[in-house]
Amino acid sequence: MATALAMEGFGAAIAQGNLSEAISAVQGIPLQSFQNTPLHIAVVGEPGSGKSSFINAMLGLQADDPRAAQTGIQSTTAEVKDYVYPLLPHVTLWDLPGKGEPPFNEGSHVQQIDLSRFDFFIIIGYQRFRTTHAELVHEIQDMSKRFYFVRTKIDLDLEASRRQRPSGYSAEKVLQRIKEDCREGLLREGALDPQIFLVSNWETDRFDFPLLQEQLKKDLLMLKRQAFLLGLPRISAPFWERKKASAQIVPPALCCGLVSALPVPGLSFLAAMLLLVKFRSRCYREFGLSRRSLEDLAEQIGKPVSVLKAAMTSLSLKPMVLLRLPDLVGATVMVVELCWGRFPTLGCLLSGGLSLLSTYFMLQKCVSGVAEDAQKVLTKALEVEAKKTI
Ligand SMILES: Nc1nc2c(ncn2[C@@H]2O[C@H](COP(=O)(O)OP(=O)(O)OP(=O)(O)O)[C@@H](O)[C@H]2O)c(=O)[nH]1
Numbered sequence: 001m002a003t004a005l006a007m008e009g010f011g012a013a014i015a016q017g018n019l020s021e022a023i024s025a026v027q028g029i030p031l032q033s034f035q036n037t038p039l040h041i042a043v044v045g046e047p048g049s050g051k052s053s054f055i056n057a058m059l060g061l062q063a064d065d066p067r068a069a070q071t072g073i074q075s076t077t078a079e080v081k082d083y084v085y086p087l088l089p090h091v092t093l094w095d096l097p098g099k100g101e102p103p104f105n106e107g108s109h110v111q112q113i114d115l116s117r118f119d120f121f122i123i124i125g126y127q128r129f130r131t132t133h134a135e136l137v138h139e140i141q142d143m144s145k146r147f148y149f150v151r152t153k154i155d156l157d158l159e160a161s162r163r164q165r166p167s168g169y170s171a172e173k174v175l176q177r178i179k180e181d182c183r184e185g186l187l188r189e190g191a192l193d194p195q196i197f198l199v200s201n202w203e204t205d206r207f208d209f210p211l212l213q214e215q216l217k218k219d220l221l222m223l224k225r226q227a228f229l230l231g232l233p234r235i236s237a238p239f240w241e242r243k244k245a246s247a248q249i250v251p252p253a254l255c256c257g258l259v260s261a262l263p264v265p266g267l268s269f270l271a272a273m274l275l276l277v278k279f280r281s282r283c284y285r286e287f288g289l290s291r292r293s294l295e296d297l298a299e300q301i302g303k304p305v306s307v308l309k310a311a312m313t314s315l316s317l318k319p320m321v322l323l324r325l326p327d328l329v330g331a332t333v334m335v336v337e338l339c340w341g342r343f344p345t346l347g348c349l350l351s352g353g354l355s356l357l358s359t360y361f362m363l364q365k366c367v368s369g370v371a372e373d374a375q376k377v378l379t380k381a382l383e384v385e386a387k388k389t390i
């Protein structure tokens, strides 16, 4: 209920171009309100690392159960498949094919399987910390999402160690060394305070398996809140489309066309440039990107305004002016010189028409750029907000 109300406020604020109010509408939602928010957890990792076996262990299913995920020594999981996690409400575990395995060859994994559709990740690894894990950590962190690192087949490690050094065998030391290797690898990749669990999928009551389930339960509402916030940019997209559609482009373009019809070379350039600057400022105000609005938003999320400005990469005035206006000036001057002397009316119509068209497309590009920037700024603000643990 609280989330539905907040969503209404969020939508209304976006429609008004008030980004700080939009953030404030969702900022204050009590954690308990996210109980019913769905959480999609992707289980990812290299082929054969024990992803499907881990899912079965989480679900409490034996491998021969018809409801269980298929497991095997050879590559088994070829398609993404969902499994409802019965111990927590609205949580789904997703079994994915191994990263780096055909048809998900190196480099194509992300294109084939869109990781952005998942809210949280469990990276499964066995043996050493590898490049595959490092790549996954980067992909996940770039989306401002979180993960647990689960090191499987611990039973095999202990057994191997016991066989190799029967006299000096210490299970505790082996486990500590494995955890250290995982931690070092994760920290090297920039993971902050990584959560690492050592498990055997055959023995869910031993090692860190119970701890993992407990931690997931503890983190649940925070992860759902994060999923909710990071899903908001998708919801806000239609609001920007509506704002874009309502932008008044024709009157200023007409005005520029009329000015350009005057037989003064270069006048259309000046007129279009002035118009562009003014129009862009108006768009910034309407989409919530004016200096004042950005300062308010930065204060709201507790970050310097430069963090938000860095996200505004779609629209830069200089390249727009430099790219579009020389065409406009050149064409207009040419038309004026060629036609004005002999056919004054034709020259006037041509230069005015050219200017009108060119200005129209320029302003359209301007509105799209501002809308894109507004979406990026909002996404950044929501990412900052989602990272806060409350
Ligand atoms: N000893 C031991 N074997 C495991 C463990 N987890 C998985 N295995 C075995 O490892 C092999 C691969 O397990 P899967 O669960 O199919 O691995 P996967 O990551 O889903 O494999 P793909 O779907 O092919 O990427 C199977 O033979 C499992 O029985 C574990 O914790 N301990």
Ligand SMILES: [Mg+2]
Binding pocket: 051, 052, 053, 070, 071, 076, 077, 095, 096, 097
């Ligand atoms: Mg599998």
